[in-house]
Amino acid sequence: MKLYDELVARGLIAQVTNEEEIREMIDNGKATFYIGFDPTADSLHVGHFMALCLMKRLQMAGNRPIALIGGGTAMIGDPSGRTDMRSMMTKETIQHNCDCFKKQMERFIEFGEGKAMMVNNADWLLDLNYVDVLREVGACFSVNNMLRAECYKQRMEKGLSFLEFNYMIMQSYDFYYLYQKYGCNMQFGGNDQWSNMLGGRELIRRKLEKYDSEAMTITLLLNSEGKKMGKTAKGAVWLDPNKTTPFDFYQYWRNVEDADVMKCIRMLTFLPLEQIDAMADWKDAQLNVAKEILAYELTKLVHGEEEANKAQAAAKALFVGGGDDANMPTTEITADKLVDGKIGFLNLMVACGLAPSNKQARQLVQQGGILVNDEKMDDPTFAVTEEMLREGVKIRKGKKVFHKAVLA
Secondary structure: OOHHHHHHHOOOEEEEOOHHHHHHHHHOOOOEEEEEEOOOOOOOEHHHHHHHHHHHHHHHOOOEEEEEEOOOHHHOOOOOOOOOOOOOOOHHHHHHHHHHHHHHHOOOOOEOOOOEEEEEOHHHHOOOOHHHHHHHOHHHOOHHHHHHOHHHHHHHOOOOOHHHHOHHHHHHHHHHHHHHHHOOOEEEEEHHHHHHHHHHHHHHHHHHOOOOOEEEEEOOOEOOOOOEOOEEOOEEOEOOOOOOOHHHHHHHHHOOOHHHHHHHHHHHOOOOHHHHHHOOOOOOHHHHHHHHHHHHHHHHHHHOHHHHHHHHHHHHHHHOOOOOOOOOOEEEEOHHHOEOOEEEHHHHHHHOOOOOOHHHHHHHHHOOOEEEOOEEOOOOOOEEEHHHHHHOEEEEEOOOEEEEEEEO
16 A cells, blocks of 8 residues: 555645645655744644654655745744633743654654755745735735635634734745755645645746645544543643653553543554554454553653553553552642641642642542542641652542652
8 A cells, every 4th residue: 555545544734725636646756845934832643643654655766855934933822722812922032942853753754865954944034035925926916815715704803913814925935945045845734724725826826937836734632522532631642752741641541431542543643554454343452552552652752662551551550550650640749848747748749840829739538539559538737758758649630640658
C-alpha cells in the first residue's frame, strides 16, 4: 500500500485540493511541504500530535518537511476557533517558545542538509513594507470572500479586529514565500485552516501564474462525543515532560474511552495496518490491552523507549498490583514542612499538587475520593508521620490519579 492510500485507510485526510496530484506527489517523494506551528506556549501539546506524525510519515516516504514556526504570525494571533482575541506576546517570549518547539520536534522529524528544515516566518514577515503588502498582496484578496471564511464567521458577532483580519493574508504569504525560496509545493494543516491554505494557493497562482501548489487538511482528533482530545481537568496534555510527566502522558492514553481506543491506534501509532485490522473486533478485557498498546507506543514516540518502559511499569504496579512503583509521580517533602515530626494530610495533598488549597483537599477527603496506601482516607485531620514518609505514602485521587510522597 502506498502512502496516500495508507493515510486514507488511517482516516487522516479531511480535505484536499487535487487528490490525484497530491497522491502522485507524496507517493513518489516529490513533495516539499510545510506545516505551520504558532508558538503560543512553550511546549507542543497533543493537539499538534497529528501534524507531527503526518510529517514523520511523509518524511519516511522520501518527502521533505518544512516546519514553519510562526514567530511573525504569532504577533497577530490566529482567530480560527476563537471567540475572543488572543493576548499579545513579546518577541522574547515568542523566541523562547520557538526554541522549545524545535527541541520537541526533533523527536519526530530528522533535520539536516537535504532533510527536514525549520524556518521562522518572523524572518520575512517582520521586514515587510506595509504599503508594498497592500499593493502587491492585498490586491489579490477579496474582502467578501474572506468574510465568508469559517475562521472569521465565529468572530464577527463579538467583533473581529483589523489586526486579526490580516492573519489569512500573512499565512497565505508564507506559502507564497516558501514556494519561491524552497520550492515548497504543498501545505498541510488542521481542518480549521482550510480557508487560509486556499488563500496561499490562490496567491501563488495569481502572482506567479504557477499551478502546481496543493493543500491538504488533517482530520481533527475528536473523541466519540465530538470533542477535541488532548485536554484533562488540569488542562492541556503537553509533550514537554516538565509540564506533563511521561507517566501522566501514558495514563492519559491508557484511560481513553473504549469507543476511542482503536481510532487512536489507527490514526496516531506507526503499527502496521494489518496488525491494527486484526484488533478491530477486540472487546471487553482486550480493549484494556489495546489501551496499553496505545499508551506505550505514543509515550515511546514522544519520550523515548526508556521513559515508556518506566511509565508502563509504574502503571502496572498501580493497577495490576505487581511490578515496581519507583516511577510513580513523586514529591519529596523536606523536614522543614514537618511540625513535631508530622505534616497534616491536607497540607500534604497541596504540597503534592493534588489539590490547589486545603479547602479543596478537605472536600475531596469528605467526598470519599482519596485512598492512602490503598485504604480510604475519611479523616481530614489525619497527620502523616515522618516514619510514614520514609517508607513512602501512596495517595490515590479518584480512579486515575496516583502520587507518592517521600521524605527528602
